[in-house]
Amino acid sequence: MELVVDANIMISALIAPEGKTREVLFLNSMRYFAPEFLLEECKKYTEEIAEKAGLTQDEISKSLSFLCLRIRLIPFFEFESFLQEARKICTDPKDEEYLALALA
Numbered sequence: 554m555e556l557v558v559d560a561n562i563m564i565s566a567l568i569a570p571e572g573k574t575r576e577v578l579f580l581n582s583m584r585y586f587a588p589e590f591l592l593e594e595c596k597k598y599t600e601e602i603a604e605k606a607g608l609t610q611d612e613i614s615k616s617l618s619f620l621c622l623r624i625r626l627i628p629f630f631e632f633e634s635f636l637q638e639a640r641k642i643c644t645d646p647k648d649e650e651y652l653a654l655a656l657a
Contacts, residue, residue, distance in 0.1 A: 557655045558587045558624055559648070560594045567595070567616055568606045578623050585624040588632070588650045592621060632657035
């Protein structure tokens, strides 16, 4: 199965390293994709994530890099042709690129 991962999923996996979200991200039967901007979006919240997780910012950065090994980051140009279709059916503008990638 193939899934698109959004920032909320990544942040959840970073905050709770022993949680179900991270466990699911390491299922061998799954393939994960995310827009390339996911990495930068998560990096913006490193300080907040570290505080909630009880870890250092460096530990969170390393954990994020480790999680990204499981996720194929897709450049915008590879799914931008689906953005108009995604905008028609998406109720949250922040999720339009994730939906466009899923449609692609």
